Amino acid sequence: MEHPAPLELIQRATDSTDPVELLHLADSYATTTVTVAVAGNPAIDDETVGLLMAEDSKVRAQLAKNPATGRRHLDVLLKDGRMRAHLAQRVGDPDVLREVYLGGRDDEVVSWICQNPSTPADVLASVARDEKAYRRIALAHSVRGPHTGEILTALADDRNPKVRYEAVRMLTLLQAA
Incomplete structure (x- = not known):
């Protein structure tokens, strides 16, 4: 089986609204660029977020900004000092913003x-x-x-x-x- 071109993978990771496809992209084509694109996609589900939490800081920074990232994973990101600025950019969650500031x-x-x-x-x-x-x-x-x-x-x-x-x-x- 021939692998899709990297640009095609990035485009799929950015545009897809299918959580199963996003999980597959994150798990199968684990290049940093593809996983960053998956992490920034608001259609990801909790399982995909959990998988991506173990990735590098570029991926976790996208998760911090993504509204699909649930509270359980946000609490983990709050403990990471490098993620606080990314969490401060998170729109719409006053409780997270308060915790970021107090941290x-x-x-x-x-x-x-x-x-x-x-x-x-x-x-x-x-x-x-x-x-x-x-x-x-x-x-x-x-x-x-x-x-x-x-x-x-x-x-x-x-x-x-x-x-x-x-x-x-x-x-x-x-x-x-």
Whole structure:
């Protein structure tokens, strides 16, 4: 039997909506490029996610961003410090975002947390109280979602003049839009 061309496999791994085919692709053609494509496909099932959890960090990073990855596997990824920034990009799961933030506050994680519109208000408020002014300025620049106005208003009263300036500037831009 002749194996399909790598580009064809990647295309199938990206486009397929059949969980059985995706499991077969991940299990049979275990090249990193194909497994990364399978890991990023939202049609994968829990069995495929479990198989891919043992792969390298590129594959696990795709699993961290994939909405098909269940809570059981997310809890495993939360324990991996290298995956926290990828999990912070995960849209729509406030509980995961809260756990990512509480797990450690390195600059990359804080940046993604601020940009994610699903980040809960209590996490954003915690960033707004961070002792490092550059993080509060980054929050003013990048906060998105339903809490934007309230966070910018809080930052407009910040003790640091640069933070206040940026928050007022962003509030003005928000009101003009």
